[in-house]
Amino acid sequence: MAEHWYRSTLTELSTTIAWLPPSVASTIILIVVAFIALVSGGAITGILPLLPGLRRIPLIRDVAFSLKNHVRVLMMLLALIAALPVMQGYSDATLYTLSRSFACLFILTLGFGLIRAFRLGVNKYRDRITRLKGTEDISARSHQTQIRVLHRLGEFTFGVIVVATALMMFPAVRQYGVSLFASAGAASLVIGLSARTVFSNLIAGIQIAFTQPIRIEDMLILNGDWAWVEEINATYVVLRTWDRRRYIVPISWFLENPFQNWTHSAPSLVGTVMLALDYHADISAVRRIFDEEIEKCPGWDGDRGNTACQVTDINTHSINIRMIAATVNAGMMWNMCCALRERMLTRLRAEMPECLPRGRTALVSAEPGEAPWPDRLISPPVNRPETGPWTGPDITRKSA
Template identity: 40%
Template sequence: MPNVNALLADAVHALAWLPWWAESLVLIAGCCAVVLPLHGIAFRWMQRVVSGRSLFWRSLVARTHGPSRLALLTVALGAASATAPLSWEVRIVLNQILLIAFVALVGWCCATAIHIATVIYLRRFKLDTEDNLLARKHFTQIRILERAAVTLVALVTVSVGLMTIEPVRQYGVSLLASAGAAGLILGLAMQPVLSNLVAGIQIAITQPIRIEDAVIVENEWGWVEEINATYVVVRLWDWRRLVLPLTYFIQKPFQNWTRDGASLIGSVFLYLDHRAPIETMRAKLAEIAARSRLWDGNVVNLQVSDARESVIEVRMLVSARNAPQAWDLRCEVREKMIGFLQAEHPDALPRHRSEWIGAEAPLRRAEERPRRAA
């Protein structure tokens, strides 16, 4: 720093012939012109260093680009303002700006540190495995807590930044002390946001849903794709996105197909004639499941679950490793069983029975008319 101060002092002496405002402007612009290229060179060098490494190191360097540039600019402007021949009023305003920039830098660094710690913690878990219950549990908890922590850091940063300005600080203190109508209106306006934040913390602790859970909400089936600070994004089976507030999963009932594990039991219903060969179908179902790559080898069963005057209800159960495979396995079992019945047992397919009255019926009615007339 002594060398930097000496260089700045020499620059001030060399620009002494300019007005004070022009001299200060040139000095500040010169510091920025020196710092920004140096930062760009250093950042590109760091990118080349980590280019052959993992995605974590590349994202780490990318995440620190903004905070490091803001830090260098703050230091450069602070050094320039300390040396430039500024008036007292201008120096106070510039120092206020530098103080706010420093507070923002601290908040930005805290948010970046939270994100880096989250990424480091979650690197040990993989969501693309078949049994990913533990990974989904940790991903859900850490992501929600990360967003809550970043939101808290942003609120504290904005609050501290505003408190550095004297008029705003006095207004905030008087507003909190009076607890008047404005505070009441603000509290009522912030109620949905605060309720969603509290619901997010509750979901992170109790975990009624997790990332990549298979759920049924609003009569729609899909997967939990994203859990934000105030809402949840559900990726539906047809690629649509259903966005719901966090409070929905606390206040309303919904179905979670993967609450305790990824494996599921799928059911297939067929309505057949009473002459359907149940034992033969049971053996065929076991054969279909054994030959399918989607069956996990745990559950395969066939039962007559209901009997009506015209058809019987046959329920077939098969298990799979996850919800998508369970859906595909159900479709495969339904298609192959119907094809088997059509080819081998067509009498088992449902049919309607009716009694046919032949041509003698009109003659009989014609013979009965004279008798009734007599």
Template identity: 45%
Template sequence: MLPVDNLFAQVGTTLGWLPHPVAGLLLIALAIGIALGLHWIAVRVVRRTMKRSQEYWRNILLRTRGPSRLAFLIIFIGAAVSAAPFRVSTKLVFTHILLVAFIGLLGWIAMRTLQIAADVYLRRFRLDVEDNLLARKHVTQIRILLRASTVLLFILTAAAILMTFQSVRQYGVSLLAAGGAAGIVVGLAAQPVLSNLLAGIQIAITQPIRLEDAVVVEGEWGWVEEITMTYVVVRLWDWRRLVLPIRYFIEKPFQNWTRQTGAIIGTVLLQLDYTAPVAAIREKAEEFAAASPLWDKQVINVQVSDAHSETIEVRILASASTSPRTWDLRCEIREKLIAWLQAEHPACLPRRRMEFSGQSGGDAESLPTVRVASAGQMAAE
């Protein structure tokens, strides 16, 4: 017999002069008080024992307060019920309650163990650095698998608890054996949940998206902020949140700008006159890119990408390490080139030309003829 059992047996003997139900309830109340008191003392000892430098591990250990408190209660209440002068039927009820609590405790411990193991594993990865591709890969994978494992453990724990009730167990066995229409209805009802669960597991394994990936979905550009088992939250560039079902990223196409690396090439388009000095623009674009801290020194290119009836299209390509930096670099190069063209080559900005022919006179036939032509037409003539 354990010391706890001896303690409550002696207390039960002392309370023998009371009616049996009252004495039993007093023993249970005493067990709850002792369990909560000892647990509080144990938590205080853990807090004072660990050093301040081990704050992370203190937080990890203190997250087990819930399961440890329940374990204390199960142990002391079980000892009290064994020593209490209850009837056999009453003891069976308390024993069944303790069994349900014990099964729940095992499931709770398993879930909390997985969470702590995931936290310890992810501690080596940081998302607040510029080159966080590997960290985003592992964080996304672990978080999705952790959610799937938690759901699975919850289902198994709930099933184990329900199987302790004879009526529910018989109903479950007959349902599994018979199947039929009820099984079809349950299967159809659970299909969206199961499909989302499978989609989440598939995303965790194949990883078409990861946390903080820059994506373009539904014509909107943003970053993947949260991935759950049923939906994905995309933080848009203007701080709006786009919520999409997780199956969207399995069934529909989308753009992922950081699938392999965060670097991306940005495009600047300028509509200019045919007289624009392309060689000088190329030199200035290279100069502005080299002077910018946003440029990653990988790509800078200037080309005439198209020619319209009135203007030519000059395309500047420049690369940066991340999509936000690329956007800022595009804006910077565009602004500086426009300011330089206005100051040094204002004539090469887009314009329309007018050609006057004929001589002025008094009658209508001698009025000058005005012809509007584009720069390309005039250059050809």
């Protein structure tokens, strides 16, 4: 009924401007129809979010705003396709070409509109997961990785299908596509070999989504750089370094090469700080200062089981002390280690200056039984503060 009324209206409009050449009149009618459809589509997408009951649903408002141009173009193409049968002055070949072109544009607009709507829904779902579980939750990051990779693969596959379907509206392209798929000759072999890298990355993306050797915001070591996984696309991965550089890596690389993933099982990492101290250092006092200062360092997770201060090595000049502590996440490890190193040096310089490493030199006489000269070079004197929290024995000698 609506279609009959629409075509009757267009016929009456054609009669009104019959004094013009038929082709010119038909072109004017098509332009008017397209303009009215565009305006109507904009009005629909603008009014829809304001209707009672839909005003409180943010998703409806976002979809209407995101797809407003697609809706307007779809309504315009529908109006043009419905108006073509009553147009006069065009040859059969022109009408056929216009109808096929409008149908092709309609398929492309509808397909990519669906992709845009699907992307909007996926982004809303991912934001909801982030709000509920946070960015540090392993299960949330695993779920987001699967969603993102499968979403990109789905978009790519559906986009290829949409473009192929739209191009099949033209007989020449359809015959070429059929012959291409049916052919088993050299052309198919060349195309298959040239697309091998693309297909291997697509298959690698599916494997990444399910096996998950990497996830969104995992911290990796690549070419000696710390890098966080910023994006996982259908064929490549974007890695973000600490100085904001980006690595663009084919996704198949992560299945063919070994790499370090520091946050694969948990976001927490253990940071290490090394100090070289003098042999006169009181290890128990150094350990007490470490226990006091680690609690003031940003990023420490409070786990005493992964916190230790130990002598790990000695040499002819100093002893090496290793301090370890677990951090809340990988991003805080560097800051925690730097803060701990600065705090330890400040406390040791102020309260235990004899701990700082020094060089020792002694001149020994060739005569047997004669003491080394000068005597103070054996152990340089250290001027300790008169008062301080450290109460250990005075192991230095007073200067003369």
